[in-house]
Amino acid sequence: MTAPRAVRLVFSFGAAILLAALASSSALAGDDAQTICEGNGGRWVGSGGSPTTTGYCTLPANNPVTLATCAPGETLEQYWEADALLAENCFVKDPTTSTNEVDCMYSLGGVWAAESNGYSCTVAHDYLGDCPAGQTTTYYYDLSYDFVNYTCSGGGNGNGSSLRNPGYGKHGGKIKDDGSGSAHLGGNRNGSFYYNAGTCAGGCIFTPNLPGGAAASLPADAVATLYIRIADGGTGSYTVCFDAIGMSNPVIYQYVSGAWVALPVFFSGGQVCATASGDGAFALGGS
Numbered sequence: 001m002t003a004p005r006a007v008r009l010v011f012s013f014g015a016a017i018l019l020a021a022l023a024s025s026s027a028l029a030g031d032d033a034q035t036i037c038e039g040n041g042g043r044w045v046g047s048g049g050s051p052t053t054t055g056y057c058t059l060p061a062n063n064p065v066t067l068a069t070c071a072p073g074e075t076l077e078q079y080w081e082a083d084a085l086l087a088e089n090c091f092v093k094d095p096t097t098s099t100n101e102v103d104c105m106y107s108l109g110g111v112w113a114a115e116s117n118g119y120s121c122t123v124a125h126d127y128l129g130d131c132p133a134g135q136t137t138t139y140y141y142d143l144s145y146d147f148v149n150y151t152c153s154g155g156g157n158g159n160g161s162s163l164r165n166p167g168y169g170k171h172g173g174k175i176k177d178d179g180s181g182s183a184h185l186g187g188n189r190n191g192s193f194y195y196n197a198g199t200c201a202g203g204c205i206f207t208p209n210l211p212g213g214a215a216a217s218l219p220a221d222a223v224a225t226l227y228i229r230i231a232d233g234g235t236g237s238y239t240v241c242f243d244a245i246g247m248s249n250p251v252i253y254q255y256v257s258g259a260w261v262a263l264p265v266f267f268s269g270g271q272v273c274a275t276a277s278g279d280g281a282f283a284l285g286g287s
Contacts, residue, residue, distance in 0.1 A: 033057070033080035040065050042078075043106035053083045060109030061093075062125040072127040075107040095121060095128060095139045096147045110139075118142040130184075132245045132270060175204040191226035191284070192241040192271065199236025205229040214255040214281035221285035222253070228280045241273035242284040251286035 037044040037057035042065075046055035057078040059066045066076040070090035077089040093099075093107035101112040104121035111122045122138045131137040131152035140148045175183060178201045185191040185208060193206045208225050209215075218225070224242055244250040250272040253260040260283065263274040272284070 033083050033085075037078070037080070043102065048081075050082070054081045056080075058106045060106055061127050062109035062123075066090075067127075073129060095123070095130070095137075096150070098145050099139065099141055099147065100145050104139075115140065118148065119145065132243055175200045175206060177201070185226065191224055191282075192243075193226070193228060194239040194241065196237050199230065199238050201236075203231035205231075210255070210281045210283075213258065214260075217255075217260065218283055219253055219260050219285045221251070221287070222283040224284040226282045226284075228276070228282070230279055237275060237277045239273050239275050240280070240282050241268065241271040243270060244272040244284070245270055247272075247286055249286045250284060253283045253285055255281040255283075 031039065032052045033055065034044045034046060034052040037059075040057075040059060041063050042057040042059040044055060044057050046052060048054040057080065059076040059078070061073055061075055063076070066074065069088055070076050073092060074090040075093050077091065078085055079087045079089075093103055095104075095108055095110075099108075099121060101119075104110045104112040108121060108123055108128065109125060113120050113122070119141045120138050121141070122136060124136050126133045126135065126137075128137065130150060135152045137150055137152055139150045142148055175181070175195070177195075178198065180195060180197045181200070182192060182194045183206050185193070185206065191208060193204075195204060205228070207227050210218075210225050210227050214227075215225075226240055226242070228238065228240065230236060240252065242250070242252065244267070250265070252263045252265050252272060252274040254263050254274070254276060263276070265272050265274050267273070274282075276282070
């Protein structure tokens, strides 16, 4: 889920105060930067000789000020100097990497708790995209704060519960496993990859990033993508699925010999799925 940080020069101090005041009644014109930050639900880290007027404010993914500036799922970092808002930086904090209480509260907008063998961060909003809309996501970490897995619960019409195995984030990863298994890609429409025993013995790559030709000619209705690459020319079979919540006629396309073709699909646990083998570029479309 890591992404290049996009730094944006922003509006004047007066406009910043107005936005802050609209977002939270506790942040009023005339307050110093720290008061505005904390009044809007952010974490303030002061710097320089005047740490209440100069420093950094981190606002979580589900914060109204964040959503007014960044894409859903991104965290907002503001830089203030002498009570003037000078720059904003939208970035993604991946909950499936090492995460602590501060990351949970002030980047992900979650609730941190101690567990019997580590910690958890429970996120009620669905801006991170790991669970279907309307469900709560709980991320689990070991005592070293390293990610273990996550579960989905409550609401919605999705999978009911989900567990990352092996446990990759929005940008996928590499798998080398003699047995069968699955991997779940966070983000828009939640692409999933279910592989049979032996398919990934030599290694598989699982990512939303398509090869050049496929990416350049996506179907007009495509809303999510998934690319599977099997090492050493392997041809093992597997199943590709996408979350299809809210779609009445979803379609899975595969890029074959320079063209996108619709595959036969079936439905399972709120997902639309298709079977394939060998390397494959896939896209979710339809309506």
